[in-house]
Amino acid sequence: MIRIPSCGVVGLDREIVESVYRILWPKPLKLFTAGPVSCFPEVLEVMRFQMLSHRSDEYRALHRDTVQRLADFLEARRSTVLLIPASGTGFMEASIRNAVSPRGKVLVTIIGAFGKRYREVVEDNGRIPIVLEKPPGEPVLPEELDDALRKNPDVEAVTITYNETSTGVLNPLPELARVVKEHDKLLFVDAVSAMGAADIRVDEWGIDLVFASSQKAFGVPPGLAMAAVSEEVFERAKRIPERGWYFDLLRIRKYLESQWSTPSTPPIPQIAGLNAVLRIIEKMGGKYKWLEMYARRAERIRRGVIDLGLELFAREGYYSPTITVVKAPPGIRGVEVYEAMRRRGFEIAKGYGPVKEYTFRIGHMGYITDEDIDELFRNLAEVIEELKKKT
Numbered sequence: 001m002i003r004i005p006s007c008g009v010v011g012l013d014r015e016i017v018e019s020v021y022r023i024l025w026p027k028p029l030k031l032f033t034a035g036p037v038s039c040f041p042e043v044l045e046v047m048r049f050q051m052l053s054h055r056s057d058e059y060r061a062l063h064r065d066t067v068q069r070l071a072d073f074l075e076a077r078r079s080t081v082l083l084i085p086a087s088g089t090g091f092m093e094a095s096i097r098n099a100v101s102p103r104g105k106v107l108v109t110i111i112g113a114f115g116k117r118y119r120e121v122v123e124d125n126g127r128i129p130i131v132l133e134k135p136p137g138e139p140v141l142p143e144e145l146d147d148a149l150r151k152n153p154d155v156e157a158v159t160i161t162y163n164e165t166s167t168g169v170l171n172p173l174p175e176l177a178r179v180v181k182e183h184d185k186l187l188f189v190d191a192v193s194a195m196g197a198a199d200i201r202v203d204e205w206g207i208d209l210v211f212a213s214s215q216k217a218f219g220v221p222p223g224l225a226m227a228a229v230s231e232e233v234f235e236r237a238k239r240i241p242e243r244g245w246y247f248d249l250l251r252i253r254k255y256l257e258s259q260w261s262t263p264s265t266p267p268i269p270q271i272a273g274l275n276a277v278l279r280i281i282e283k284m285g286g287k288y289k290w291l292e293m294y295a296r297r298a299e300r301i302r303r304g305v306i307d308l309g310l311e312l313f314a315r316e317g318y319y320s321p322t323i324t325v326v327k328a329p330p331g332i333r334g335v336e337v338y339e340a341m342r343r344r345g346f347e348i349a350k351g352y353g354p355v356k357e358y359t360f361r362i363g364h365m366g367y368i369t370d371e372d373i374d375e376l377f378r379n380l381a382e383v384i385e386e387l388k389k390k391t
């Protein structure tokens with residue numbers, strides 16, 4: 001066992017630690033959230049170390065190892081994997097500012113709240129969104145995307161939310177990517193709640209920029225954003241003025257290539273946490289075994305919902321591997337289920353976006369055991385019965 005220097009200078013004042021914990025954790029909760037999610041114990045453990053410089057050889061070794069492991073996981077050998085201090089939305093902004101011309105057009109596909117955020121990011125950066133929107137619960141279908149691209153041949157890029165966290169729908173990304181490439185457009189993928197749980201093959205599918213956040217399916221605390229970025233994006237960036245400083249992808253790549261670090265200070269503990277998760281994945285038998293674990297967990301949760309006589313919100317065949325959105329029974333509001341479960345020690349997720357009122361969500365991400373899931377459903381069954389009696 002290596003001894004890691006702790007943060008205590010002259011021993012540890014337990015009282016101070018306890019008073020902070022009392023604010024954060026007045027009572028224990030089991031997390032079935034949409035993010036941040038429950039972290040793996042190895043992750044929490046590995047993040048408890050005394051800080052070191054992000055220009056040190058030790059930090060560079062960590063950054064390099066993490067980037068290489070993530071590139072393997074994403075099958076992104078022709079792209080560049082970037083880790084930056086930001087939440088996932090940072091890369092949403094970066095994709096537009098670095099790779100779309102000023103006043104350029106972007107085809108934004110929307111199947112819920114996070115697709116809408118992409119549209120706002122396009123607009124707020126002075127680019128022009130062309131919107132392909134589906135009703136909540138529905139995915140984007142390849143023929144619809146093909147049609148939209150035929151009608152709008154002048155768009156420079158297409159954005160896709162891989163997994164729409166507000167509706168629990170997983171878009172058919174491989175098929176959609178094929179359409180985008182047939183039309184020779186850039187493809188930006190919001191995989192914030194997909195990466196780590198749904199398959200992503202960056203090279204094979206021809207994705208130009210796919211991004212995520214540490215606090216979702218990898219089960220790491222928030223503060224770290226990751227992306228795989230194609231050569232084409234960097235080439236375009238060279239011709240785009242006023243990319244800004246913080247999210248300038250060329251600057252970020254320069255620091256990666258010259259010193260395995262970042263232009264501004266990275267969240268070092270989160271990177272150590274991500275490194276630990278990528279090692280857990282390896283130990284579990286690799287990417288596809290790990291994704292199977294997520295698929296089985298999602299299946300178990302959907303079965304639990306159906307066994308209670310409740311309905312899933314997403315269109316069949318497009319169920320999310322990371323979050324299940326459930327229609328609340330008639331006469332019951334989603335938030336009532338959320339609150340009753342919280343009183344019993346389970347933090348599920350409230351409905352989000354346009355379907356907020358009449359849905360609640362069960363997150364499957366991070367550190368969750370089968371026993372936790374069974375216990376969740378025993379409680380949910382009782383909660384639903386109690387609420388039904390009241391209506």
Ligand SMILES: *Cc1c(COP(=O)(O)O)cnc(C)c1O
Pocket residue numbers: 035087088089090114161163164165190191192193213
């Ligand atoms: C959570 C989420 C985001 C926002 O991620 P941040 O890390 O908070 O920026 C964006 N898109 C999707 C699909 C999400 O689930």
